[in-house]
Amino acid sequence: MVSRSASVTIIDVAREAGVSKSAAARVLARNGSASAATRERVLAAAAKLGYRPNQLAKAMKSGSTRTIGVIVPDVASSFFSAVLRGLTDSARAAGFEVLVSNTDNDPDIEASSIDLLAEKRVDGIVIAPVFQDEPSAILDIADEGLPVVLLDRCMPRLEHLPLVCVDHADASRQATAALLKLGHRRIALITETTRTVPELQQLARESDLSLLRPSAQRAIGYLRALADAGLNAEDALLVRSGYSVESAAGAMIGFLDGEHDVTAAHATDAVLTSGAYRAFSAKGMRLPDDLSFVGFDDQDWTTLVRPAVSVVDQPRQRLGAAAATALIAAIRGNRPEELNVRLNASLLMRESAVAAHPGVKAGAEEFRARPLVQDRW
Amino acid sequence: MVSRSASVTIIDVAREAGVSKSAAARVLARNGSASAATRERVLAAAAKLGYRPNQLAKAMKSGSTRTIGVIVPDVASSFFSAVLRGLTDSARAAGFEVLVSNTDNDPDIEASSIDLLAEKRVDGIVIAPVFQDEPSAILDIADEGLPVVLLDRCMPRLEHLPLVCVDHADASRQATAALLKLGHRRIALITETTRTVPELQQLARESDLSLLRPSAQRAIGYLRALADAGLNAEDALLVRSGYSVESAAGAMIGFLDGEHDVTAAHATDAVLTSGAYRAFSAKGMRLPDDLSFVGFDDQDWTTLVRPAVSVVDQPRQRLGAAAATALIAAIRGNRPEELNVRLNASLLMRESAVAAHPGVKAGAEEFRARPLVQDRW
DNA sequence: GTGAAAGCGCTAACAG
DNA sequence: CTGTTAGCGCTTTCAC
Numbered sequence: 001m002v003s004r005s006a007s008v009t010i011i012d013v014a015r016e017a018g019v020s021k022s023a024a025a026r027v028l029a030r031n032g033s034a035s036a037a038t039r040e041r042v043l044a045a046a047a048k049l050g051y052r053p054n055q056l057a058k059a060m061k062s063g064s065t066r067t068i069g070v071i072v073p074d075v076a077s078s079f080f081s082a083v084l085r086g087l088t089d090s091a092r093a094a095g096f097e098v099l100v101s102n103t104d105n106d107p108d109i110e111a112s113s114i115d116l117l118a119e120k121r122v123d124g125i126v127i128a129p130v131f132q133d134e135p136s137a138i139l140d141i142a143d144e145g146l147p148v149v150l151l152d153r154c155m156p157r158l159e160h161l162p163l164v165c166v167d168h169a170d171a172s173r174q175a176t177a178a179l180l181k182l183g184h185r186r187i188a189l190i191t192e193t194t195r196t197v198p199e200l201q202q203l204a205r206e207s208d209l210s211l212l213r214p215s216a217q218r219a220i221g222y223l224r225a226l227a228d229a230g231l232n233a234e235d236a237l238l239v240r241s242g243y244s245v246e247s248a249a250g251a252m253i254g255f256l257d258g259e260h261d262v263t264a265a266h267a268t269d270a271v272l273t274s275g276a277y278r279a280f281s282a283k284g285m286r287l288p289d290d291l292s293f294v295g296f297d298d299q300d301w302t303t304l305v306r307p308a309v310s311v312v313d314q315p316r317q318r319l320g321a322a323a324a325t326a327l328i329a330a331i332r333g334n335r336p337e338e339l340n341v342r343l344n345a346s347l348l349m350r351e352s353a354v355a356a357h358p359g360v361k362a363g364a365e366e367f368r369a370r371p372l373v374q375d376r377w
Numbered sequence: 378m379v380s381r382s383a384s385v386t387i388i389d390v391a392r393e394a395g396v397s398k399s400a401a402a403r404v405l406a407r408n409g410s411a412s413a414a415t416r417e418r419v420l421a422a423a424a425k426l427g428y429r430p431n432q433l434a435k436a437m438k439s440g441s442t443r444t445i446g447v448i449v450p451d452v453a454s455s456f457f458s459a460v461l462r463g464l465t466d467s468a469r470a471a472g473f474e475v476l477v478s479n480t481d482n483d484p485d486i487e488a489s490s491i492d493l494l495a496e497k498r499v500d501g502i503v504i505a506p507v508f509q510d511e512p513s514a515i516l517d518i519a520d521e522g523l524p525v526v527l528l529d530r531c532m533p534r535l536e537h538l539p540l541v542c543v544d545h546a547d548a549s550r551q552a553t554a555a556l557l558k559l560g561h562r563r564i565a566l567i568t569e570t571t572r573t574v575p576e577l578q579q580l581a582r583e584s585d586l587s588l589l590r591p592s593a594q595r596a597i598g599y600l601r602a603l604a605d606a607g608l609n610a611e612d613a614l615l616v617r618s619g620y621s622v623e624s625a626a627g628a629m630i631g632f633l634d635g636e637h638d639v640t641a642a643h644a645t646d647a648v649l650t651s652g653a654y655r656a657f658s659a660k661g662m663r664l665p666d667d668l669s670f671v672g673f674d675d676q677d678w679t680t681l682v683r684p685a686v687s688v689v690d691q692p693r694q695r696l697g698a699a700a701a702t703a704l705i706a707a708i709r710g711n712r713p714e715e716l717n718v719r720l721n722a723s724l725l726m727r728e729s730a731v732a733a734h735p736g737v738k739a740g741a742e743e744f745r746a747r748p749l750v751q752d753r754w
Numbered sequence: 755g756t757g758a759a760a761g762c763g764c765t766a767a768c769a770g
Numbered sequence: 771c772t773g774t775t776a777g778c779g780c781t782t783t784c785a786c
Contacts, residue, residue, distance in 0.1 A: 020773045026772090053763090056433055085452050097476050097493060100475055120444070121432065303655075399756075399781085434780040437761095438762055438780055
């Protein structure tokens with residue numbers, strides 16, 4: 001291997017080997033036939049010149065770039081960074097590289113990202129779409145025949161696209177059920193949804209849950225757990241928060257400052273979990289004595305603090321891997337309907353949630369071993 | 378805008394507009410001259426057909442893909458995910474998309490990632506290299522003339538490549554100096570380096586710090602702070618840990634179980650900070666009463682726990698942005714020497730570190746307002 | 755101002 | 771088995 005110029009083409013290799021361009025091409029692309037002698041000389045020439053196949057040229061011919069695009073709100077978030085990790089690894093294993101972009105939940109950025117990726121001729125796109133009434137950029141690109149897989153969330157107009165997500169309702173249902181089993185009856189829900197309990201109940205009855213925002217789906221899971229236990233939900237138990245640690249902490253402090261009789265709480269998102277936890281600290285509350293708590297997403301700190309925080313954990317990396325797999329299947333021509341994946345979150349009971357009364361039998365052990373079900377990966 | 382086929386080319390647009398391919402090309406690429414009438418018809422045709430320029434073809438002609446590659450150990454880590462965010466945003470703003478891959482610190486994966494990116498004809502690569510004796514994949518690609526920017530770390534043989542990093546030594550120097558100012562004299566250092574104090578001192582004297590691993594640079598920063606205060610460092614104060622929370626927790630517990638007289642500690646990495654903190658919890662230690670502590674990297678949980686943890690924080694997003702900017706400058710032809718960037722970490726004094734004795738005057742306030750220096754961004 | 759033609763690096767018929 | 775040839779979609783001289 002010698003020093004090499006900017007770009008060594010197949011022609012350079014052919015010349016060096018003293019054969020024709022196509023002869024060289026055949027051995028380099030290891031298809032078509034070539035004599036042992038030719039093969040050897042071409043390979044030697046390629047090695048000597050440091051030949052690197054130009055995938056751009058290959059892509060122009062084949063129509064496939066072996067590159068996929070990923071569009072998420074923020075790759076720096078703990079959720080999407082883990083998802084991206086699973087996604088890139090899985091894509092890479094299948095021979096695809098990944099182009100990423102962030103939207104910050106801005107529909108315009110989303111639209112321009114889609115256009116850019118389309119112009120770069122990615123073979124498909126995985127997208128965690130921005131909630132909007134007219135997701136036209138996504139619809140357009142999908143109409144043009146580019147494979148698209150929805151990640152983590154869906155919305156009206158996009159129902160026909162394959163969706164890879166976690167069962168949000170089930171996640172919060174699990175968390176709430178665990179608290180109920182521990183004997184808690186008054187359970188606060190820290191939630192981002194702005195819907196009232198009756199609205200949520202109606203949605204749960206009449207619409208396709210997967211078309212709702214994750215926050216609404218999770219709230220519905222909470223309501224279901226209550227209903228399963230024969231309990232009525234109350235708006236007074238819903239602690240409304242914006243999507244930030246500060247907002248959640250403020251909302252929770254406000255709630256705790258007011259009159260209430262809750263003995264437990266569940267937060268429906270990683271950020272809200274942090275905010276709620278901060279509120280508990282600020283109020284000087286001791287978990288689980290003053291309150292039992294189950295958070296969302298297993299973050300670094302949940303096992304760092306004392307008591308360790310119980311959470312319902314989403315399989316983030318596997319979610320990303322599943323999205324990559326689904327997209328690649330779509331690229332290979334599988335039908336969208338076959339590509340839907342719904343993974344289950346798993347309950348991790350630790351020290352922040354205990355029995356409401358000494359008499360309650362169910363301990364943390366009971367939940368800890370709970371097997372995953374309905375998990376296709 | 379009507380329904381469109383798989384791929385609308387410039388020829389389709391030309392035909393629809395009733396002009397030649399080159400006429401269409403000229404208006405679509407908005408260079409060259411065209412009459413108002415032609416321009417209008419072409420634009421209309423393009424809109425009608427939903428024409429999307431094929432960047433692959435453009436790239437083949439121009440030799441530039443307007444895509445850069447990023448190679449890091451793990452995009453899911455809190456450090457690199459934040460860096461990636463800054464990097465993608467900055468690249469995007471300059472008109473470049475980003476292709477990512479993870480190495481898990483495996484040199485073979487690194488090498489194959491580099492090859493893949495090179496074959497995809499990225500315009501340049503930002504890489505946080507795997508430590509190895511012969512970084513030949515990186516050297517090869519750089520020799521071939523592909524712009525390469527080193528991210529976060531350098532190593533022998535790679536000195537000639539531009540480096541965008543945080544001043545590691547200064548970061549730990551700042552943390553240690555803060556503790557010293559608070560009156561602490563016996564300060565433990567939780568570190569990943571395996572070098573002894575004499576070795577580190579020799580390295581600090583004789584070699585280019587930037588060629589050492591960040592862990593060694595940080596340890597040297599600690600030694601410098603001690604030296605500045607007229608104190609001798611001791612190997613007994615170095616708590617050796619592998620790169621994992623568990624390892625750090627174990628090492629720290631072992632240290633605390635043994636005989637020691639430290640009143641303060643500093644961890645030199647985010648992971649080690651978590652591990653050390655877990656050790657404090659496990660031992661039932663109360664910060665800052667039992668020990669003053671300054672961690673590394675401002676993580677979610679550092680302000681969630683009570684007392685809030687003081688840290689020296691790396692400007693992660695800006696680091697990524699700076700790397701993108703440097704790489705793009707390299708692509709535009711700037712000389713490598715002009716591209717080096719060293720950012721400063723900033724000390725965030727919170728509640729986990731207090732004066733060793735009531736008499737010490739320096740309080741947290743003194744540090745909080747400390748301005749950034751030597752920061753070019 | 756406009757069209758014809760060459761070519762980026764590669765693949766894939768197609769003759770020889 | 772091997773070489774010639776024709777593009778993939780685009781830009782860019784170069785005549786007209």
